[in-house]
């Protein structure tokens with residue numbers, strides 16, 4: 520039986536770090552759905568598309584192909600790099616991520632990738648929309664201040680000029696946008712287990728989830 524693990528939560532709660540480590544230890548696939556929203560958000564922004572215009576977005580997405588191969592993303596055949604990892608790309612992802620057309624386009628792709636395999640997928644609506652049948656659903660949270668500090672350290676390490684106050688503002692704004700939108704909002708799935716990572720190390724979070732996985736997926740690793 521396939522083991523499906525869904526990790527949802529707000530920006531900076533540790534989803535990507537934890538999901539990657541879990542996938543490695545369990546020897547299963549990993550999917551970062553946020554990267555896909557960042558790719559589409561940045562592309563639509565660069566095309567000057569109005570986030571509220573369904574027609575404009577549909578027209579552009581009809582000519583777009585996104586592929587996911589061996590952990591890498593390709594947009595119209597071109598491999599995606601760190602350009603999607605900026606704070607601003609996260610803002611565009613959140614803005615265009617509220618569009619029903621964008622969500623339909625990406626959710627279809629995400630369901631195809633997650634089908635018929637054991638996988639750890641992370642984002643905002645994995646446990647509620649993309650993999651509602653996941654045996655393990657984690658809702659990973661942390662205080663906005665802790666999440667902004669983590670993002671600040673992360674972006675500084677990448678040599679990017681960032682302001683903690685601006686990051687905190689953006690994180691609070693994205694939290695609000697992501698959880699108040701009509702379609703597939705960021706909410707804890709009824710059967711999800713909430714973990715607050717504010718005062719936990721990555722290892723402690725991974726260990727907590729591994730315990731749940733071993734019990735529910737009967738995996739030995």
Ligand SMILES: Nc1ncnc2c1ncn2[C@@H]1O[C@H](COP(=O)(O)OP(=O)(O)O)[C@@H](O)[C@H]1O
Pocket residue numbers: 528529530531532533534535536537669670672673716719720721724
């Ligand atoms: N429990 C934790 N304790 C300390 N730092 C963490 C923890 N979880 C994640 N981080 C760090 O915080 C930053 C953001 O983590 P990330 O996994 O990208 O969060 P998300 O995917 O939820 O936005 C990364 O630099 C990561 O190494």
Ligand SMILES: Nc1ccn([C@H]2C[C@H](O)[C@@H](COP(=O)(O)OP(=O)(O)O)O2)c(=O)n1
Pocket residue numbers: 528529530531532535552553554556557609612613616617641642643644645693697
């Ligand atoms: N499944 C998802 C994943 C991301 N999004 C949107 C909302 C998020 O603010 C942006 C960016 O997501 P991402 O996980 O890359 O952002 P963080 O790493 O958490 O800062 O994309 C979404 O709407 N649904």
